[in-house]
Amino acid sequence: MLEAYIxxxxxxxxxxxxxxxxxxxNKALSEGLTxxxxxxxxxxxAVEAMMARIESDPDSNLAQHFMTAQIAADVTERMLEKFSxxxxxxxxxxxxxxxxxxxxxxxxxxxxxxxxxxxxxxDLGTNVSAIKFVDAAIEEDAQVIAVSAMMVxxxxxxxGSMEIRQLLRExxxxxxxxxxxxxxxxxxxxxxxxxxxxxxxxxxxxxxxKVIVQLIxxxxxHDAA
Amino acid sequence: xxxxxxxxxxxxxxxxxxxxxxxxxxDQGPGELGMHAKDFFSQGEHVAEAQLRLLKRYGYDNxxxxxxxxxxxxxxxxxxxxxxxxxxxNVADFxxxxxxxIAKLEIPTDITQHPAWQPVAxxxxxxxxxxxxxxxxxxxxxxxxxxxxxxxxxxxxxxxFLQGPFDVRDELLRKCSDFFQQQIAALRAAGANVLxxxxxxxxxxxxxxxxxxxxxxxxxxxxxxPGGVDGVVYYCGMAPFNDVIDLVFDELKIxxxxxxxxxxxxxxxxxINTRGLTCGVIDDIKMIHWSEEQTRAEVKRIIDIGKPxxxxxxxxxxxxxxxxxxxxxxxxxxAFEYGRLP
Numbered sequence: 001m002l003e004a005y006i007x008x009x010x011x012x013x014x015x016x017x018x019x020x021x022x023x024x025x026n027k028a029l030s031e032g033l034t035x036x037x038x039x040x041x042x043x044x045x046a047v048e049a050m051m052a053r054i055e056s057d058p059d060s061n062l063a064q065h066f067m068t069a070q071i072a073a074d075v076t077e078r079m080l081e082k083f084s085x086x087x088x089x090x091x092x093x094x095x096x097x098x099x100x101x102x103x104x105x106x107x108x109x110x111x112x113x114x115x116x117x118x119x120x121x122x123d124l125g126t127n128v129s130a131i132k133f134v135d136a137a138i139e140e141d142a143q144v145i146a147v148s149a150m151m152v153x154x155x156x157x158x159x160g161s162m163e164i165r166q167l168l169r170e171x172x173x174x175x176x177x178x179x180x181x182x183x184x185x186x187x188x189x190x191x192x193x194x195x196x197x198x199x200x201x202x203x204x205x206x207x208x209x210k211v212i213v214q215l216i217x218x219x220x221x222h223d224a225a
Numbered sequence: 226x227x228x229x230x231x232x233x234x235x236x237x238x239x240x241x242x243x244x245x246x247x248x249x250x251x252d253q254g255p256g257e258l259g260m261h262a263k264d265f266f267s268q269g270e271h272v273a274e275a276q277l278r279l280l281k282r283y284g285y286d287n288x289x290x291x292x293x294x295x296x297x298x299x300x301x302x303x304x305x306x307x308x309x310x311x312x313x314x315n316v317a318d319f320x321x322x323x324x325x326x327i328a329k330l331e332i333p334t335d336i337t338q339h340p341a342w343q344p345v346a347x348x349x350x351x352x353x354x355x356x357x358x359x360x361x362x363x364x365x366x367x368x369x370x371x372x373x374x375x376x377x378x379x380x381x382x383x384x385x386f387l388q389g390p391f392d393v394r395d396e397l398l399r400k401c402s403d404f405f406q407q408q409i410a411a412l413r414a415a416g417a418n419v420l421x422x423x424x425x426x427x428x429x430x431x432x433x434x435x436x437x438x439x440x441x442x443x444x445x446x447x448x449x450x451p452g453g454v455d456g457v458v459y460y461c462g463m464a465p466f467n468d469v470i471d472l473v474f475d476e477l478k479i480x481x482x483x484x485x486x487x488x489x490x491x492x493x494x495x496x497i498n499t500r501g502l503t504c505g506v507i508d509d510i511k512m513i514h515w516s517e518e519q520t521r522a523e524v525k526r527i528i529d530i531g532k533p534x535x536x537x538x539x540x541x542x543x544x545x546x547x548x549x550x551x552x553x554x555x556x557x558x559x560a561f562e563y564g565r566l567p
Contacts, residue, residue, distance in 0.1 A: 152545035153309060
């Protein structure tokens, strides 16, 4: 039965049909799945399935990424209200668009996926200064700073990721806070992330969530050692 | 032959000494005149002067009338553009803040009377007078299915596009298409003859092919129908679109295709063949960090794929300000060298 739900839900997400996805969730709940089951056995596997699908099929499209994130975030938010006890959060991220950048779509996809994967997300908005990213990460005890940049000058500019890296270095935080980047310029030059001082990058918002979760685990492993 | 004649020869498949070589140095304009971006873009004379100076210095084939993409939003009421001295301006004020604003959005009855149009008109008048007889003049046009991203933000537009309410979405698309029809006619009348039709939603990288056929294509047809597709270049904002090349030929009749550096250029050339003009585009974001030798090698690779059989143009992508001048020169020298025709 669960397999059938997963298949129907994934098909709906892949067809960018939010209504159909929500109908699967409602049916699953009415037939006995708990809200916890819906999140952990349906939504999270669906996000992971989309991640796998993107890896094997680079032609998956932006609309699918957007709907994956939006449906996952919506369902997770609704289910969390019904959880018998708050779920364990796996880590915390501060996210925003780079200094000078007002684009927010990529960031929203990443946030949606991260929330469904039980990552606490602090959204700093768009046109965020380097100092604000770093101060917020310290204040919120975040393991990752995630910076979205859709234009070449906001990806490579001196007040973007490069300044964040410099601040992390100056404050001795490079092992405690990792820096992830994403956005169109990085797709055109997959080596660009390293040139701007980031620890990792992702070619799309869904994969970015996976990359960020890996970075959170690295930081936590380092802290535990 | 003049660059205009070379472009015509490549399009028609007639003899020419070389392939056309197009370059878009837009971010470089303010620095060329030693001005801040906001001051630079306040007058069309500045944009035209920078284009003419850069054309003279580098000797490629085209000039641009584009100020910045957000100009369209200004023509529709946007009051705030975030200018940057190291890159392209951003729209900082969305005209549509809630779905209720869509009903209130008014398309000017004549955009050429709008104050934001004047710099574009002034720029085109200068370019036309100075090089219009010899060089292609490029203009940038945002498709009706993409313009809403500048009016309400891509995030909200994607939501409305995919989830509706669809009557509201279609009302916005109709208004944007009405604007487009006016704009393309005005640009043509002012002297632009290479009309880059920017339609990212016409790329399977943005939405599925079914969605393109069902929703995007009819609006693209509506955009282009009144004035036809003469001089129109299909471009998806640097996103790949090989999977819809046949569709674009069959349904839109556009024959010039500006291929993404992320796409398989050889496949695109095979698909287009002699039916139209294939534009092979260099990845000028990677070029920021390439050596001159790497730049030359990539130009050679692109031209080796595209030149056989003719009907080919070499072009650039976004040409960011961070590009070293040595690489711009290396790229163009290689394009002229490898682009020679027997």
